Amino acid sequence: MSVLTLDDALAAPAQHRVLTGDRPTGALHLGHYLGTLRSRVLLQDAGVRTFLVIADHQVVTDRDTTAGIADNVHEVLLDYLAVGLDGPRTTIFTHSAVAAIGQLMLPFLSLVTDAELRRNPTVKAELAATAGRPMSALLLTYPVHQAADILFAHATLVPVGRDQLPHLELTRTVARRFTRRYGALFDEPAALLSDAPTVLGTDGTKMSKTRGNVVALRDDEDTTAAVIRSAVTDGERHITYEPERRPEVANLLLIAALLLDRAPEVVADEIGAGGAGRLKAVVTEAVNEHLRPVRARRRAFAADPAHVAGVLADGNAVAAGVADATLEQVRAAMGMAYGV
Ligand code: ATP
Ligand code: MG
Numbered sequence: 001m002s003v004l005t006l007d008d009a010l011a012a013p014a015q016h017r018v019l020t021g022d023r024p025t026g027a028l029h030l031g032h033y034l035g036t037l038r039s040r041v042l043l044q045d046a047g048v049r050t051f052l053v054i055a056d057h058q059v060v061t062d063r064d065t066t067a068g069i070a071d072n073v074h075e076v077l078l079d080y081l082a083v084g085l086d087g088p089r090t091t092i093f094t095h096s097a098v099a100a101i102g103q104l105m106l107p108f109l110s111l112v113t114d115a116e117l118r119r120n121p122t123v124k125a126e127l128a129a130t131a132g133r134p135m136s137a138l139l140l141t142y143p144v145h146q147a148a149d150i151l152f153a154h155a156t157l158v159p160v161g162r163d164q165l166p167h168l169e170l171t172r173t174v175a176r177r178f179t180r181r182y183g184a185l186f187d188e189p190a191a192l193l194s195d196a197p198t199v200l201g202t203d204g205t206k207m208s209k210t211r212g213n214v215v216a217l218r219d220d221e222d223t224t225a226a227v228i229r230s231a232v233t234d235g236e237r238h239i240t241y242e243p244e245r246r247p248e249v250a251n252l253l254l255i256a257a258l259l260l261d262r263a264p265e266v267v268a269d270e271i272g273a274g275g276a277g278r279l280k281a282v283v284t285e286a287v288n289e290h291l292r293p294v295r296a297r298r299r300a301f302a303a304d305p306a307h308v309a310g311v312l313a314d315g316n317a318v319a320a321g322v323a324d325a326t327l328e329q330v331r332a333a334m335g336m337a338y339g340v
Contacts, residue, residue, distance in 0.1 A: 001169050001172070004190045005192070010042065014047070017049045017050075017153065017157065018050040018051065019155035020158050021055050021149065023209070024055070024056055024069055024073045026214075026216075027078075027079060027216045028079040028217050029217065030214070031196075031198075031208070035194055035199055036159045036161060038083070039159045040159055043159070044085060050090040051091045051155065052080065052093070053094070055094075055146075056094045056095050058146075061126075062130050062136070063130075074305070075218070077092065078302055079298070090315075091319050093312070093318070094312065095145075098316065100320070101148045104152055104323070105147075105148045112173065122163050143170045143171075144174065146170075147170060150189055152323040153326075157192050158171075158190070159194070161206075164191070175189070176188060178333075182330075196258055201231075202214075218298055234246055237275045238273055239278070241253050241267075241268040255283055255286070256283045259287060259289075
C-alpha cells in the first residue's frame with residue numbers, strides 16, 4: 001500500500017488529483033475534521049484538483065431506508081463549506097447524479113473475486129456494527145463502487161481515515177488488473193493519512209456517525225462540553241500520553257494537541273495531576289475555540305440554501321462530464337466503442 005503524508009502531497013501539488021468523500025448518514029464530526037477535512041482544505045488551497053463525493057448510494061449498504069437523506073446531504077454540504085471547501089475550486093457531487101459511476105462498477109466487479117471482497121476487514125467491522133443484519137450485496141461490493149468513484153476521476157491521491165485502507169488497496173488492485181487486461185488507463189492511487197487516522201468517540205471506539213459517539217462540527221459549545229465530559233477514560237489519575245496502553249486518554253490528548261498545534265506529550269505534562277477532569281476541560285476549550293469560526297460560517301451558509309444547492313448542482317454537472325469521458329475511455333479500451 002502506498003501511503004503519503006500531507007507534506008509529501010503539498011511538496012508537488014501539480015502531480016496530484018484528489019478524490020475522497022463521506023456518506024450522508026449525518027452531520028460530520030471531529031473524526032472527519034482531523035482525519036481528512038483539514039487535509040482536503042489544504043490540498044484545495046494548494047491548487048490540487050479535488051473531487052468530493054457525497055456517497056448517497058452507499059447509505060443503503062447497511063440500512064433499509066433513505067429517510068432524511070436530502071437533509072443529510074444538505075448538512076454535509078454545510079460542513080464542507082464551513083471548513084473552507086468551496087464550490088468552484090472543489091467539485092462536490094453525489095453518486096445519484098453521476099450515472100456513469102454505476103456503469104463503471106460492472107467491468108470493475110469482474111476484476112475481483114468474492115473471496116477478496118469477503119475478507120475485507122472494514123466491511124466485516126461495518127457489518128458487525130449493524131447488530132445482526134445479513135450482509136447486503138451492496139455492502140459486500142461497495143469497495144468496488146468506491147474504486148469506480150476514485151478511478152472515474154483519475155485520482156492519484158485519496159485522503160482517508162485508517163478504516164479506508166483496505167478499500168484503497170482494492171482500488172489499486174482494480175487499476176492494476178484493468179491495465180493488465182485492457183491496457184494502461186488508470187494510475188494506482190495512494191492513500192493520504194493525517195496525524196489522526198482514527199479519532200475515537202466517547203465510547204472509545206472509532207468516532208462514527210452511526211455509533212452516536214461523536215462531537216459534531218455543528219454542535220453548540222454546551223453540547224460539545226457535555227459530550228466530551230461523557231467520554232470514557234481510565235482509572236489512572238495522572239495524565240500521560242501512551243497511545244498503546246491508554247488509548248482513550250491518548251485520543252483526547254491528540255485532539256487537543258492537533259487543534260492547539262502542540263505535541264500531545266507537552267499537553268499531557270501540563271495537565272499531569274489535573275486528571276481526566278482537567279483533560280476534558282482542556283479538550284473542550286480547544287475544540288470550541290477552534291470551531292468557533294467554522295460554526296459561524298456554517299450558520300451563515302445555512303441562511304443561504306440557494307447557494308448551497310447551487311454548489312452541488314454545479315459539481316454534479318462537472319463530475320458527470322468527467323465520468324462520461326472516463327466511461328468512453330473504458331469502452332474503447334475494452335473494445336466496446338460501438339453504437340455510441
Ligand atoms: P458512518 O458511521 O455512517 O459510516 P462515518 O462516521 O464512519 O459514518 P464516513 O462517511 O464513513 O463516516 O467516512 C468518511 C471519511 O471520514 C472516510 O475517509 C473515513 O475514513 C473518515 N473518517 C470517519 N471517521 C473517522 C474517524 N473517527 N477518524 C478518522 N477518520 C475518520
Ligand atoms: Mg464509515
